[in-house]
Amino acid sequence: MPPEVIAQRDPELDARGRTDLRTLEAGLDALQTGDVSSRSGVRRILGGVVPPVILVIVLLLAWQLYTVVAHPRPDLAPGPLDVLGSFGSAWTSGRLPVAVLTSLQRGVLGFLIAVAIGTPLGLLLAEVRWLRRALGPLISGLQVLPSVAWVPAAILWFGLTDATVYFVVLMGAVPSITNGLVSGVEQVPPQLRRVGTVLGASRLQLATRVILPAALPGYLAGLKQGWAFSWRSLMAAEIITVGGTIGFGLGSMLQQSRELADLAAVLTTIITILAIGIIVELLAFAPVERRLLRRRGLLVATAVGR
Amino acid sequence: MSTRTAPPAAITVAGLGKRFAAGGAPVLDDVTLTIGSGEFVCLLGASGCGKSTLLNIIAGLERPTSGTVEVASGNAAVMFQESALLPWLTARRNVELALELRGVRRDRRRNEALALLDVVNLADAAEKRPHELSGGMRQRVALARALAQDRQVLLMDEPFAALDAITRDLLHEQLELVWRQTGRTIVFVTHNVREAARLGQRVLLMSSRPGRIVNEWRIDDTGPRRIESPEVATLAIEITDQLRKELRRNAA
Structure with missing residues (x-):
């Protein structure tokens, strides 16, 4: 419409129409966007924490009851109290803290290296189609291959050094991180790309x-899967490769306890490995993920389900 | 046809053809049309007639197989059926992104985005994210974002098709106000006859297989219309009759 026609129009009428529309839209908006009252943070955390804690307590009680009632051989089936005692002595002797620190340090460092390699690789694959066609199946295949299979080769290549451990960790974690990024890019809705182009x-x-x-x-x-694979690969590598310049990690401790036929110490180590995996997931990944999904409105369904 | 002098052309389409597969059936065949600056044109047709393809070609999102398209102002703003807002950004930041990509200076973006959201009566929802907004509100944010592109031509691809009738009615009014206030050239694709008769100054009817423009109606602009008004109903009946004739021709 040419500008002079706009000028001919009654400005007062336009203004009235505009105010009226404003009121109507405000009314409809208020109807259509009900306040989504989110449950308080404390209640949500309690709802997430209480059920698994109760389950663990019940399992421990059942285990203790079994040892009290059935009297199994303590070297084959130690009770929870035996494991707790073993945990205490391993901690106070300093063996457990050293093992935890060594493994955690390696796990985190290995994971960070895997991120530094997997991210650019994923970007490259997402961006260059022929490369994705060529390398994609190989990387998916590497995800299926248990990374512990690389241990013998790594020992032959790098000897009993930290390099062996890191190599195995990287072979476990890099494919997951790369694949996650590639599939994330592939799942970007095409209309978002179009809108970017239009803008x-x-x-x-x-x-x-x-x-x-x-x-x-x-x-x-x-990244989450990459961390899980890092941690698992690390344990496998530490169990198999003992000695040389490789320090004393949780895997080494597990292997040593087996050689001493100390089942309580074996269970102590397994529980510690499990606990560290859970703690890292809860402290590092879960808050970031929840925040990310909530911002995009992708968390509503699960929040209601809880 | 009115006797007033035609406004300068905003969009010129000449001999446009489009095939998706080489040697396949043409989706568009020899489409020629001129859209004047400041016109509100509705492109109407049954689904699958190629009207969205025509719009995408004008928008530069697809390339024609033959023929030419010229947008006098260079580029066009586009609105889709889905709002296609970035879900991780608030309404304001979505509009600001369009300003940023247009090259507006950082310190001016915020105020400009808020002013644009106020045009669509959403200043209060500026800090909400798309998932917190209703479908109609999302389309209004998308409209504000399209206005932020500050382009003379606004292309709209069934932007209200997914909305309920009450919301759609208000958005018709909103769009008409924006058009009168800003003097934009609007090409509005729809399969809703009444919507076309309600909004357009010109309604172009497209046939299917191959997509061609088969008829055209011009509606004298006597100020805002309502979708329930008898004039709109009369025109809608006339257009529907023509549309059905085209469908029968397709069956033969």
Whole structure:
């Protein structure tokens, strides 16, 4: 419409129409966006923590009851109190803290190296289609291959050194991280790419402002799996490779306890390995993931389900 | 046809053809049309007639197989059926992104985005994320974002098709106000005859297989219309009759 026609229109009438529309829309908006009252943080955390804690207590009680009632041989089936005693002595002797620290340090460092390798690799595969076609199946295949299978080769290549452990960790974690990023990018809704193009984004802007943020949930899932694979691979590597310049990690402690036929110490170590895995998941990944999903409105369904 | 002098052309489409597969059936065949600056044109047709393809070609999202498209102002803003807002950004930041990609200076983006959200009566929802908004509110944010592109031509691909009738009615009014206030050229794709008769100054009817423009109605602009008004109903009946004729022709 040419500007002079606008000028002919009655401005007062327009203004009245505008105020009226404002009121109508405000009314409809208020109807359609009910307040989503979220449960308080404390209650939510309690709801997530109490059931598993109760389950653990029940399992421990059943275990203790079994040892009291059935009197199994303590070297074959130690009770929870035996394991607790073993835990206490391993902790006070300093063996357990050293093992935890060594393994955790290696696990975290190995994971960070895996992120530093897997992320650019994933970006490259997501961006270059022929490379993805060529390398994609291989990387998916590596995810299936248990990384412990690399231990013998790594020992032959690197000897009994930290390099062997890190190599096995990387072979476990890098494929997960790469795959997570690639599938995250693949699942970006095509209309978001189109809108980026329409808004005039350059290739770089499209990647940094639209595609990467949209791929974040998939990438985070890959990181989570990457950490799990790092930790598992690390334990496998530590169990198999003992001696040389390899320090004393949880896997080494597990292997040593087996050689001493000390089942209580074996169970102590297993529980510690499990606990560390759970703690890292709860402290590092869960809060980031919850925040990410809640911002995008992807958490509503699960929150109601709880 | 009115006798007033035609406004300068905003969009010129000449001999446009589109095939998705080489040697396949044409989706669009020899489409020629001129849309004047400031016109509100509705592109109407049954689904599958190629109207969205035509819009995408004008938007530069798809390339024509033959023919030419010229948008006088260079580029066009586009609104889709889905709001396609970035779900991790608030309404304001979604609008700000369009301003940023247009090259607006950082210190001016916030106020400009809030002003645009106020145009669609959403200033109060500026800090909400898309999932906290209703479908109609999301489309209004998308409209504010399209306005943030500050382009003379606004292309809309069934933007209200997924909304309920009450919301849609208010959005018609909203869009008409925006059009009158900003003097944008709007091409509005729809399969809803009444919507076309309610909104357009010009309604173009497209046939299917191949997509061609088969008829055109011009509606004298006598100020805001309502979708329930008898004039709109009369026109809608006339257009529907023509549309059915096209469908029968397709069956033959």
